[in-house]
Amino acid sequence: MWVPCQESSGRAVDTGHILKTIILGQMLSLFICGTAVTSQYLAEQYQVNTPMFQSFINYSLLLLVYTTMLAFRTGSDSLWQILKQRWWKYFLLGLADVEANYMIVKAYQYTTLTSVQLLDCFGIPVLMALSWFILRARYRLIHFLAVAVCLLGVGTMVGADILAGRQDSEGSDVVIGDVLVLLGASLYAISNVSEEYIVKNLSRVEFLGMVGLFGTIISGLQLAIVEHREIMRIQWNWKIALLFTVFALCMFGLYSFMPVVIKVTSATSVNLGILTADLYSLFFGLFLFFYKFSGLYILSFVIIMVGFILYCSTPTRTAEPTALPQPSSTGLDNAALKLEENDSEAPAITVQFTRGETVVVSTD
Known part of the structure; x- marks a missing residue:
């Protein structure tokens, strides 16, 4: 089995692995697109803005499925043993994940779509830095070049948004919104690096079960404090219920599937791949929200994919600790x-x- 985190001199490019990585990354982008489109439809058509309530539903599903699986385990991998040994680590991870989701969504109330799209990319260099120090990932020049190409694609997409008139208003307080995006992107990076470490060294079920447990508790408390009035104002009907259901299923699919992709690639690779999610949302928006189309969107998609393929074409290596020679x-x-x-x-x-x-x- 080809291991992407190891380097071997003279190894040919594994085109099959690159193709698999591209497909998996775009599946994640489609999940993200589903959450974005349903959230925007709720906001524009029904004036429903409940990001914390929507996150609470997702964490509750993770709790119901994966934390329950941990509860039926025995031995050192049981729920009780995990909580005894490292509960506070998962509490901090759950806090970072919940607040990252909340801050990014909240930022749209203060700043523009353009600022969010650009500043959200700040998470990628933070993620690479954390991977360098925590996961001992070592990059080559081509990896930095690939990231630069992907960010160029994002810049092209933002330019297309401006030309198409999608940059929205200036927001009520741009500085607050921009700070929220930067903090949210940094917290996402912390969450993703932790996720990569856990799924590669412990287990996917442990990660999802613990995030579900602490995410439900934290988002439930925050929901009761900041969003209880918005929930009371919802005029429920089957369309709103369907939109919430689709959002929950897409978010649950994203959380369940992302550890699988990260295990065969890396957190950095996944974050580069899902840069296309905004473009998928745009394509749906052409029909649902009557966005204006621009050829620059196609160009930005191509640029991002080229950068993504460049990044995957050369495996990163993992710095190994110095070991004493073993007798033969x-x-x-x-x-x-x-x-x-x-x-x-x-x-x-x-x-x-x-x-x-x-x-x-x-x-x-």
Whole structure:
């Protein structure tokens, strides 16, 4: 099995792996597109702005499915043992994840769509820096070039938004909105790096179960404080219920599927791949919200995909800790070890085995 985090000199580009990574990344983008379109439809058609309530539904689904799975486990991987050993780490992870979701959505009330799209990319260099120090990922020049190409694609997309008149108003307080985006992007980076470490060293179910548990608690408390009035004002009907259901299923699918993709690639690769999510949302918006089309959107999609393929074409390597050399084994049955000679004049002992092998062992 090809491991993307290891480097091997002279290895040919694994086109099959690149194709698989592209497909998986675009599946995640479609999930994100589903959450964006349903949220925007709720806001524009029914004046429903409840990002924390929507997150609470997602975390509750994760709790129902994955935390329940952990509850039925026994031994060191059981829910009780995980909570005993590292509950506070998962509490901080859940807090980062909940607040990242909330801050990004909240930022739209203060700043423009253009600012959110540009500043949200701040999470990628933060993610690479965290991967360098925490996951010991080591990048080549082509990886930095690939990220630059992807960000150029985002810039092209923003330019297309401006030309198409999608930049919206200036917002009520641009500075607050921009700060919220930067904080949210940084928290997303922390969450994604933690997710990569957990799914590659522990398990996907543990990550999702713990995020579901603490995410439900944190988002439930925050929901009761900041959004209870908005929920009371919702005029429920089957269309609104359907939109909430589609949003919840897309978000649940995103959370459930992302660890699978991260395990075979990396958090940085995934975040580059999902830069196309805004473009998918735009394509749906052409029909649902009557956006103006621009050829620059197609160009931005191509640029982002080129950068993504460049990034995946060369595997990153993982810096390994210095290890002491291990003695090599000899003999068909590993019956004896060849010890390093410390004294060239030390007498030799010949050991004869039943199969006819002879092992010479030097003594001190």
